[in-house]
Amino acid sequence: MRALAVAATFGVLVALVVVYFIFFLESGPAAIAATRGSDGSADLTLQTVPSYGHHPFPDWVSYMAKDPQGKWEHTTIFKVPAHTLIKVTIYQYDGDSGLRNAFLSGVSGTTGDIETINGTVEHGINANDAAHTFTIPDIDVNVPLPGINPNAKNPCGTAPCSLAEAHNTITFSFRSPGPGSYRWQCFVPCAAGFLFGNGGPMQTIGYMSGLIEVS
Amino acid sequence: MESASISVSERRISTPSAWSQVLGFNVIWAVALSIGGYALGHWLGSKIGINSAPQTETDQDDVAILMGLGFAVLGWMIGLGFFNYPLARIAGRPATLREREEHGAWRYFRLCTDHKVVAIQYLVAVLFFFFVAGLNAMFIRSELTSANATLIPAGNYLTLVGLHGTMMLMMMSAGVLGPLGNYLVPLMIGSRRMAFPRIESLTMWLTVLAGFVLLSATLLGGFPTGWTGYAPLADQAAAGIDSYIVSFALIGISLALVGVNMIATVMTLRAPGMHWNRLPIFVWGMVTTSILAVLAAPVLLAALIMVVFDRTVETSFFITSSGGSPFLWDELFWFFGHPEVYILALPGFGIVLEILPVFARKPLWGYRLAVAGMFGVALMSFMVWQHHLFMSGINSDLRPFYMFTTELISIPTGIIFLNGMGTLWKARIRFTVPMLFALAFFFNFLIGGLSGVFLSDVTSDVVTHGSYFVMAHFHYTIMGGLVFALMGGIYFWLPKITGFNLNETLGKVHFWAMFIFFNLTFFPLFAAGMLGMPRRVDSYNAELHTLNVFVSVSAFCLGLSMLVFLINLVWSVMFRRERAEANPWQSKSLEWQLPSPVPVYNFERIPTITSHPYGYGTPEAPAVADFGPHVIAGEGGLA
Ligand code: HEM
Ligand SMILES: [Cu+2]
Ligand SMILES: [Cu+2]
Numbered sequence: 061m062r063a064l065a066v067a068a069t070f071g072v073l074v075a076l077v078v079v080y081f082i083f084f085l086e087s088g089p090a091a092i093a094a095t096r097g098s099d100g101s102a103d104l105t106l107q108t109v110p111s112y113g114h115h116p117f118p119d120w121v122s123y124m125a126k127d128p129q130g131k132w133e134h135t136t137i138f139k140v141p142a143h144t145l146i147k148v149t150i151y152q153y154d155g156d157s158g159l160r161n162a163f164l165s166g167v168s169g170t171t172g173d174i175e176t177i178n179g180t181v182e183h184g185i186n187a188n189d190a191a192h193t194f195t196i197p198d199i200d201v202n203v204p205l206p207g208i209n210p211n212a213k214n215p216c217g218t219a220p221c222s223l224a225e226a227h228n229t230i231t232f233s234f235r236s237p238g239p240g241s242y243r244w245q246c247f248v249p250c251a252a253g254f255l256f257g258n259g260g261p262m263q264t265i266g267y268m269s270g271l272i273e274v275s
Numbered sequence: 276m277e278s279a280s281i282s283v284s285e286r287r288i289s290t291p292s293a294w295s296q297v298l299g300f301n302v303i304w305a306v307a308l309s310i311g312g313y314a315l316g317h318w319l320g321s322k323i324g325i326n327s328a329p330q331t332e333t334d335q336d337d338v339a340i341l342m343g344l345g346f347a348v349l350g351w352m353i354g355l356g357f358f359n360y361p362l363a364r365i366a367g368r369p370a371t372l373r374e375r376e377e378h379g380a381w382r383y384f385r386l387c388t389d390h391k392v393v394a395i396q397y398l399v400a401v402l403f404f405f406f407v408a409g410l411n412a413m414f415i416r417s418e419l420t421s422a423n424a425t426l427i428p429a430g431n432y433l434t435l436v437g438l439h440g441t442m443m444l445m446m447m448s449a450g451v452l453g454p455l456g457n458y459l460v461p462l463m464i465g466s467r468r469m470a471f472p473r474i475e476s477l478t479m480w481l482t483v484l485a486g487f488v489l490l491s492a493t494l495l496g497g498f499p500t501g502w503t504g505y506a507p508l509a510d511q512a513a514a515g516i517d518s519y520i521v522s523f524a525l526i527g528i529s530l531a532l533v534g535v536n537m538i539a540t541v542m543t544l545r546a547p548g549m550h551w552n553r554l555p556i557f558v559w560g561m562v563t564t565s566i567l568a569v570l571a572a573p574v575l576l577a578a579l580i581m582v583v584f585d586r587t588v589e590t591s592f593f594i595t596s597s598g599g600s601p602f603l604w605d606e607l608f609w610f611f612g613h614p615e616v617y618i619l620a621l622p623g624f625g626i627v628l629e630i631l632p633v634f635a636r637k638p639l640w641g642y643r644l645a646v647a648g649m650f651g652v653a654l655m656s657f658m659v660w661q662h663h664l665f666m667s668g669i670n671s672d673l674r675p676f677y678m679f680t681t682e683l684i685s686i687p688t689g690i691i692f693l694n695g696m697g698t699l700w701k702a703r704i705r706f707t708v709p710m711l712f713a714l715a716f717f718f719n720f721l722i723g724g725l726s727g728v729f730l731s732d733v734t735s736d737v738v739t740h741g742s743y744f745v746m747a748h749f750h751y752t753i754m755g756g757l758v759f760a761l762m763g764g765i766y767f768w769l770p771k772i773t774g775f776n777l778n779e780t781l782g783k784v785h786f787w788a789m790f791i792f793f794n795l796t797f798f799p800l801f802a803a804g805m806l807g808m809p810r811r812v813d814s815y816n817a818e819l820h821t822l823n824v825f826v827s828v829s830a831f832c833l834g835l836s837m838l839v840f841l842i843n844l845v846w847s848v849m850f851r852r853e854r855a856e857a858n859p860w861q862s863k864s865l866e867w868q869l870p871s872p873v874p875v876y877n878f879e880r881i882p883t884i885t886s887h888p889y890g891y892g893t894p895e896a897p898a899v900a901d902f903g904p905h906v907i908a909g910e911g912g913l914a
Contacts (some may be wrong), residue, residue, distance in 0.1 A: 088428030253332025
């Protein structure tokens with residue numbers, strides 16, 4: 061009887077450990093799907109915010125994404141169809157912190173190797189003006205995002221930011237590759253307060269890096 | 276040395292009342308006080324670090340978290356009563372010995388100074404965390420059934436690998452020293468206790484705490500460094516690395532103390548007549564391991580403290596732009612790390628060389644050579660650490676030297692093999708479960724050792740470094756070596772420790788499943804490594820998919836084989852309860868001459884040792900010990 065009780069307690073403990081680990085491992089941002097454009101393309105609408113403003117890391121810089129219902133979600137995992145034109149719009153609300161490697165200030169891998177910044181076509185920006193980049197190394201996509209004017213009167217406070225606040229609008233498009241999971245990330249060391257600007261949000265999926273899941 | 280004339284009845288062996296046990300110092304208080312301690316420390320830390328740039332900009336207050344963890348350690352020790360005795364001494368009370376020696380189940384949940392109780396606590400703790408880390412391995416292999424990241428969100432994979440590796444290494448460092456060392460060394464040398472019984476208990480409770488602190492990394496954002504904690508990644512990483520630092524530091528402290536205790540015990544508490552050349556080879560394994568632990572673990576502790584300073588008070592030990600160097604971490608870590616891998620090998624040597632003569636019914640071949648081999652390994656393990664840095668930009672003139680020393684270390688290791696083979700030569704072997712594990716040790720360790728030569732060779736390391744080849748190599752030495760030896764040791768000594776027999780058939784099922792699936796799991800990974808599959812990455816080249824699915828399936832079977840062991844253990848010890856004979860293997864070693872389970876006081880009288888314990892096969896071999904007028908068990912074993 062006592063042995064049975066001990067064995068049962070033991071079994072419950074083991075089950076708890078298993079459940080806890082599954083719970084921990086599966087935690088992480090949810091993926092959102094790109095919206096279907098009218099011309100067969102897929103659309104992604106993103107924003108970068110200087111500080112997320114909510115639990116658990118209110119001061120961390122972050123990307124956000126708009127779901128098909130038009131709601132801003134805190135995720136960096138995007139589902140897109142394969143071999144399709146992906147049209148991306150990014151509202152950039154953060155100030156610049158500058159690129160350490162100036163090579164990444166040039167646009168590459170997008171349609172025509174260009175981006176538009178507030179409607180103007182550009183092949184790149186001044187490396188010191190970069191606030192973030194949107195880079196998918198595997199398929200050589202690299203788009204630098206310029207910071208907002210440091211004297212702007214109405215910088216964004218907490219996420220999600222609204223179009224009434226100071227921002228730059230960047231658009232570009234690229235062709236999605238074959239099915240697979242592709243890492244993307246920002247290459248500007250933008251994690252304020254961390255060693256070399258590279259800790260925290262720069263290392264965490266859901267903030268300055270994520271995945272493009274192509275199917 | 277304890278006098279043999281103290282009679283058993285004079286010793287205080289008490290069974291306190293149930294209430295005083297629940298309310299007294301025990302693990303319940305320890306848990307409560309460590310949680311309270313964390314809260315207090317965190318609060319204090321957040322006041323100290325107030326308005327510092329890291330605190331205001333990063334949302335990650337390492338000062339608070341580390342102070343919290345530090346106070347949690349204090350709370351844990353207070354709750355278990357580790358400060359009672361020192362405080363009593365400061366208050367002028369007289370010195371006492373073993374004040375917590377008692378009967379009853381509660382002694383397993385508190386500071387106990389009976390070395391046998393501590394050993395069993397250790398065994399349960401190590402097996403529990405071994406299970407947790409093994410579960411993590413199953414999750415890793417599940418993720419690797421697909422060439423892309425699928426099952427586990429990408430950010431969590433690295434943490435998973437780090438938890439698995441760090442937990443395994445932390446627990447296995449203590450895996451033999453803790454349970455088998457603490458249990459057997461006093462019995463084997465004819466002592467009633469370890470030299471420092473309270474410290475012995477402290478090491479065990481620190482190990483438990485370390486396991487839970489490491490798991491707390493899952494609540495603090497995980498850690499990205501694997502078990503090696505490389506800088507500057509560790510300086511930048513999320514707060515989960517604080518858990519890694521504190522838990523590994525606790526293990527460092529615990530290991531160093533275990534080592535001191537073990538060495539002091541063997542030096543001072545040997546029974547009369549237990550000359551150095553009569554010491555069982557297992558004890559020599561424990562002594563050499565302890566020497567490594569004492570010399571290497573403090574270096575780890577120092578290096579971890581440097582990371583703490585970098586993360587909290589803005590020193591720059593590992594930060595290049597401020598005059599430090601991440602390379603410094605590599606040096607300090609591996610100066611600990613390489614001896615550490617022999618902390619994971621020498622106990623295995625000790626166990627298998629102890630088991631072989633019993634089942635070969637022959638004396639251990641080349642006893643002195645084996646001792647020399649163990650010391651050779653221990654000594655040389657401090658001269659090879661840079662082989663981990665061949666590809667990290669070390670001065671290239673240093674490479675041949677470290678390549679040479681590394682390859683040289685295979686000589687003392689080879690001696691251990693010769694001892695084993697010499698003992699088996701022309702023997703009529705009894706293939707019991709412990710013996711099967713001991714034999715498998717040699718097979719696995721040989722593959723582990725031979726693959727090590729490719730890694731120590733600078734030119735071939737260029738290809739294999741950082742790949743699954745390394746991964747397969749160290750699983751062959753640690754799992755194929757140490758864990759197989761430990762399993763053999765458990766099957767061998769558990770009848771003595773618990774007083775119950777383990778089921779032989781289930782034992783054999785366990786052995787064959789573990790042996791076959793271990794090899795099926797890890798051998799193909801040498802190939803995966805040669806084909807370029809990198810460590811610590813959750814996706815790989817699609818061409819390697821079939822290979823990885825095969826490996827994962829056999830890894831699951833390997834996991835199941837461990838369940839067979841668990842079932843055998845629980846069923847045999849808790850349900851079937853078939854009484855073990857005092858000396859079921861007809862061993863001549865001292866511990867087997869005692870009844871099973873061993874009485875609290877071990878020896879009614881301290882015996883006088885008259886021979887080494889390996890006189891097998893010669894009927895006229897002398898008895899190993901003179902137990903005085905009251906021989907306790909002794910049936911058959913002494914002949
Ligand atoms: C069922 C048995 C086991 C399986 C299937 C297994 C599987 C694995 C795998 C797949 C990795 C590499 C993950 C990666 O690099 O992406 C790994 C890493 C590791 N394993 Fe195991 N393992 C097992 C048992 C053990 C044991 C018994 C030990 C030691 C006592 C151990 C120690 C380690 C260490 C130290 C690492 C390196 C972690 C790092 O890179 O920091 N493993 N294991
Ligand atoms: Cu960024
Ligand atoms: Cu090494």
